[in-house]
Amino acid sequence: xxxxxxxxxxxxxxxxxxxxxxxxxxxxxxPYHFRELVAQCYEVGVRSLPLVTVTGFITGIVFTKxxxxxxxxxxxxxxxxxxxxxxxxxxxxPLITALICAGKLGSNIGAELGSxxxxxxxxxxxxxxxxxxxxxxxxxxxATTLMVPALMLYCxxxxxxxxxxxxxxxxxxxxxxxxxxxxxxxxxxxxFSSVVKCFVFGxxxxxxxxxxxxxxxxGTMGVGRAANASVVLSMFVIxxxxxxxxxxxxxxxxx
Amino acid sequence: MSPPVPAVPAVPAVPxxxxxxxxxxxxxxxxxxxxxxxxxxxxxxxAENVVVLGRSGTGKSVLIKLLVGLxxxxxxxxxxxxxxxxALKPAALDALRRRIGFSFQNSALYDSMSVAQNxxxxxxxxxxxxxxxxxxxxxxxxxxxxxxxxxxxxxxSELSGGxxxxxxxxxTLILRPEIMLYDEPTAGLDxxxxxxxxxxxxxxxxxxxxxxxxxxxxxxxxxxxxxxxAMLLDGQVSRVGTFDEVFASDDPRIxxxxxxxxxxxEHA
Numbered sequence: 001x002x003x004x005x006x007x008x009x010x011x012x013x014x015x016x017x018x019x020x021x022x023x024x025x026x027x028x029x030x031p032y033h034f035r036e037l038v039a040q041c042y043e044v045g046v047r048s049l050p051l052v053t054v055t056g057f058i059t060g061i062v063f064t065k066x067x068x069x070x071x072x073x074x075x076x077x078x079x080x081x082x083x084x085x086x087x088x089x090x091x092x093x094p095l096i097t098a099l100i101c102a103g104k105l106g107s108n109i110g111a112e113l114g115s116x117x118x119x120x121x122x123x124x125x126x127x128x129x130x131x132x133x134x135x136x137x138x139x140x141x142x143a144t145t146l147m148v149p150a151l152m153l154y155c156x157x158x159x160x161x162x163x164x165x166x167x168x169x170x171x172x173x174x175x176x177x178x179x180x181x182x183x184x185x186x187x188x189x190x191x192f193s194s195v196v197k198c199f200v201f202g203x204x205x206x207x208x209x210x211x212x213x214x215x216x217x218x219g220t221m222g223v224g225r226a227a228n229a230s231v232v233l234s235m236f237v238i239x240x241x242x243x244x245x246x247x248x249x250x251x252x253x254x255x
Numbered sequence: 256m257s258p259p260v261p262a263v264p265a266v267p268a269v270p271x272x273x274x275x276x277x278x279x280x281x282x283x284x285x286x287x288x289x290x291x292x293x294x295x296x297x298x299x300x301x302a303e304n305v306v307v308l309g310r311s312g313t314g315k316s317v318l319i320k321l322l323v324g325l326x327x328x329x330x331x332x333x334x335x336x337x338x339x340x341x342a343l344k345p346a347a348l349d350a351l352r353r354r355i356g357f358s359f360q361n362s363a364l365y366d367s368m369s370v371a372q373n374x375x376x377x378x379x380x381x382x383x384x385x386x387x388x389x390x391x392x393x394x395x396x397x398x399x400x401x402x403x404x405x406x407x408x409x410x411x412s413e414l415s416g417g418x419x420x421x422x423x424x425x426x427t428l429i430l431r432p433e434i435m436l437y438d439e440p441t442a443g444l445d446x447x448x449x450x451x452x453x454x455x456x457x458x459x460x461x462x463x464x465x466x467x468x469x470x471x472x473x474x475x476x477x478x479x480x481x482x483x484x485a486m487l488l489d490g491q492v493s494r495v496g497t498f499d500e501v502f503a504s505d506d507p508r509i510x511x512x513x514x515x516x517x518x519x520x521e522h523a
Contacts, residue, residue, distance in 0.1 A: 116365075124363035127323050128377035128430070129353035131345075135380070 019211045023141060026134050033139050040143035044105055048151055051100055056155035059096060060162025063087060068170070077171065078181065084163040085182035086190075088156050094194045095242060097152040098201035101144065102234035106209045109140050110230030113213025114223040122214070137214060141206030148202030149195045193249045200245065201238050208234045275334075276301050276434060276466040277322065282331035283490075284317055291317050293490030294331065304460050304467045306481030308474070308501075310512065313487050315470040316360070319436045322468070323355055324348050336433065353381050356427030356465070360439040362419040364411040364426070371407045374398065374426050381430065397425040400462070401455060417448035424455060428463065435459060435467040441476045453479040474513065486512075 064084055071077050113136060116122050125132040164178050173181075209230040216226035275298035282295040291314035299305045309315050320326045322333050324340050333340045338351055364373050374394040378385060398404045401421040411419060420440060427435065440456060441449035453476050460467055469480050477484055477498060484501045486494045488508055494501050502513050 112367075119366070120359050120361060120363040121365055123320075123325055124357070124359060124365070124426075126325060127352050127355065127357040128381060128426075129349040130377065130380045131349070 015215070016211060019214075020207065022133060023137065023207065026131070027138050027142070029134075031134070033135055036135060036139045037142055040139050041147055043108075044101075044140075044143045045147035045150060048101060048104055048147070049154070051104060052097060052151050052155050053158050055096055055100055056093065056158035057162040059092060060084065060088070060159035060164075061166050063092070063159075064163040064166040068166075080167055081163070081173070081178045081182035082185050085160065085186055088159045088163075089186055089190050089194055091242075093152050093155040093159060094197045094201065095238075097148060097155045097198065098205070098238045099235060101148050101151065101202070102205050102238060103231055105144055106205055106230035106234045107227040109144075109206065109209035110213045110216075111223055111227040113137075113140075113210060114216030114226035117214060117216045118219055118222055133214075137210040140210055141203060144206030144209075145199055145202040148205065149198035152194060152198040189249075189253070193245070193252075197242070197245050200241055204237050204241065205234045208237065275299055276303075276336060277468065278332075278334040279318075279322075280332045280334075282318070282321060282333060283329045284314065284321060284326065285329055290490055292321075292328075295487070295490070295492055297485055297492050297495070299466055299468060301466055302460070302464050304456070304469060304480050304482050306469045306471060306477040306484045306498075307487055307492075308471065308477050308484055308512070309487035310472060314490060315472075315487055316438050318487070319357070319438060319468060319470055322436060323352055323357055353377075353430055354433045356424075356430065356432035356435045358420070358423050358427055358435065358437045358440060360442055362411075362423035364419060364422060366411050368411075369407075370398070370403070370409050370411065370414070370422055373411065373422060374429050377426065378429050393429055397429045398422075400428060400459075401425040415448075417444050417451065420444065420448075420452055421455065424459065428459065431463065432465060435463075435465045437467065437469040437471075439471055439473075440469060441471065441473045446475075449473065449476065450479075452476075456480045 064080060067080060067083055068077060071079055071083070113122075116136070122132045122136070125135065160179075160182065164173075164175065167173050167178060212226040212230045212233070216222040218225075277297070277299040279295055279297040282292055283290070284292040295318060297305070297307075307315050307318060317326060321328050322335055322340060324343070327341055335351060336354060338347070340348070340351065343351060364370075365376065368376065371394050374397055375390050378390055378393060395404065395407070398407055401424055403418060403421050403425065406414060406418060406422065411422070414422065424437075424440075435456075437456060440452050444452065456467065456469065457480055459465060467480075469476065471477055481498060483495060484498050485492045486501050486504075486509055488506075493506065494504055494509065502509060504510070
């Protein structure tokens, strides 16, 4: 006899896999809703800018401020730009951006699609001969997949700006010297791997939020549950992916 | 008070196939252990309004959702406009759905879009090569037909229940459907608004020559809109005929349905 919890988990994984399979099939088939994709990219990208700006900027300042005493003990404060840049590019910016987006976009998309599901708006699309999966799920998932890497690059920029202000306040370093020091130990693979990581994170956020919203039930309670589950599950999966991708990148660096 | 509903402008009748436009044979549907439909048989002829009556939870809405392929039956065949709905490939099913108008119980208007956008959406998504001017004209015509021309720029949240129903009907009319399926069109409406919706259903049928199935438990709606009435009891169509023929039955379940829904309100 299978325990109901195991049964439920297995069923959830199976349904999730079927949802993913449907996405892979539908994303390449016409019609393509470019206008909706652009609108969603605006929603996902532009409307997340203020949150990413504040978080990235504060992270840059605080991380620099807290790293200073440790490096000062060895007379190595000149390494601050390099340390901050490596930390931001390699791990901080991708993770911060992904977690912010999981919270903001996951709840947004989960609640929006969940609400459309329980008020029969998705069924209304279906009976009008419109494929709601293509119109709602494909566009939103593509938008998060494309915009999270862009937001991550922007997060690196504002993080470096925050860090620079702190460094400049203490050592009167020029922007050119800060950037030269910062990027002296950064290679193309570092930035490339972070961008790839963010593509994966963005896809995860979009896919999970759309799956939860698209399968919401039980009225308003179901909408709340879909929004909540989107955020929690996205964050959980992002951390697992982070560990796996770091392992893969380390393995690639070995060659 | 809502403005009077103007007469719906007539559109030319399209040739209809011989035989029933909708044919349902032995349709069964269960959710888990609960059998909802236990072998429904029903034929609906061209340009006919058929009302499916039944108590709440008897599977009336399930029946019309099966007809548009939103649900899959456990057994039986639903043939709409000569096509077996559940044997169609997705593209063919979408094409068939565009020939069917579905008015939802809660209207199911897209709440992030204005009334005009709600109406234009199925048209712009389904019909390629329709110019912006034509979309504007058809939106205006459809809203005019349901007496809500003034609501074109409003959001669904700003509309009353009756107005939302009418916009929902207008949204289905914009694709010029051959079949209309109404799910509880008068549920939750006051008697005056219900009467207006009943009149609108009849006007739509006359102007668009639609074949309609109206799902309801409202006997006033059934009497004023249905040329025939099908009584759904215990998951099967137990009786079909005119309103008076159906309620002339000795079946105590039908008699109690009439007494509860109609006689009481007449004497109230």
